[in-house]
Amino acid sequence: MPSFLEDYSAFYGDGSKNEDGLTLDEFLDSYDPAKYRNPSVTADVMIFRYYKELQSVAEDLSILMIKRRNHPCIGYWALPGGFCEVGEDIEEAARRELKEETHLTGIPISQLRTWGETWRDPRDRIITTAFAAVVDESVHEPVAGDDASEALWFDIEFRKLSSEIIYQEKMEIVKCTYGLYLYNKEHNIKCDACVSVKENLYGFLKEMKYDIIYSNNIAFDHAALNISISLDGRYFKTIRGKYFRCVSG
Numbered sequence: 001m002p003s004f005l006e007d008y009s010a011f012y013g014d015g016s017k018n019e020d021g022l023t024l025d026e027f028l029d030s031y032d033p034a035k036y037r038n039p040s041v042t043a044d045v046m047i048f049r050y051y052k053e054l055q056s057v058a059e060d061l062s063i064l065m066i067k068r069r070n071h072p073c074i075g076y077w078a079l080p081g082g083f084c085e086v087g088e089d090i091e092e093a094a095r096r097e098l099k100e101e102t103h104l105t106g107i108p109i110s111q112l113r114t115w116g117e118t119w120r121d122p123r124d125r126i127i128t129t130a131f132a133a134v135v136d137e138s139v140h141e142p143v144a145g146d147d148a149s150e151a152l153w154f155d156i157e158f159r160k161l162s163s164e165i166i167y168q169e170k171m172e173i174v175k176c177t178y179g180l181y182l183y184n185k186e187h188n189i190k191c192d193a194c195v196s197v198k199e200n201l202y203g204f205l206k207e208m209k210y211d212i213i214y215s216n217n218i219a220f221d222h223a224a225l226n227i228s229i230s231l232d233g234r235y236f237k238t239i240r241g242k243y244f245r246c247v248s249g
Helices: 024-030 090-102 222-230 234-240
Strands: 040-050 061-068 081-083 110-115 126-136 148-168 171-184 189-202 205-216
Touching (some): 040 090, 040 222, 171 222, 205 222
Parallel strands (some): 040 126
Antiparallel strands (some): 061 148, 110 126, 148 171
C-alpha cells in the first residue's frame, strides 16, 4: 500500500536495502497493516477546577465527569475522552473529544501517562493516554454532547487508607491503598473507589502498578487514572504553578 505519510524522506535511513532486497519505497508498496491486529488508541482528559489557593487536593477541588450514554459502562461516570482518528495527533483527539462531550475549548492540557492493561475495555484491546488540565471558576459550565448524557463537576477527595513497605534484596516495594470519593451535592450523586498501588523502587527508577479493588459508579479504570494524578503533583506544578498533595486519612 502507499505510504501513510505524503513525505517520508526522513525515513530512508542510510539508503540501503533490507534483507529481502527491498528499498523503502518497495517495502511500503508491499506493506499491509491489516496483516497485524493492532490495539485501538484513545485519549482521556482530567479537568480539575479550583476556587481559591489550594493547600491539598482535599480542599475546594472538583473534577469534570461525563455520564456515559452507551455501552460499555452505560450510566456510569467517566472522564471525557474517546478514540483517536487516523491522521489525528493524540492531543488533537483529546481536545476534540473534550469539545464534543463537554463543549469546553481552549483549555491548555498536559500529557500524563499511558494506560495499556489488557482488561481495560471489553470492546477491543484499547490503550489510552491521559491528559490533565487545571482551570479556575471562570470556566463556563459544561454542556453534555456526543457520547455523554450529562456533564457535571464533582467534588473530589483522595485518602490514603493503608501503606506497607517491603524490602527484597536490592529492591524496595511500597504497597498502598487509596480511596477516591466523588460528590455532586446539587444532584445528590456519589461515586467512590478503592485502588491498590504497588511501587517497586529500583534505585532512581520507580515502577508503579495500579489495581482497582472496587469501583462504584465510575467507568472503566478511571478511578485509577484519578488516583495516579494525586500521587504526582509535578504535573499540576507544570500546568498552573501549584502543588497538590495527597491527604492521609
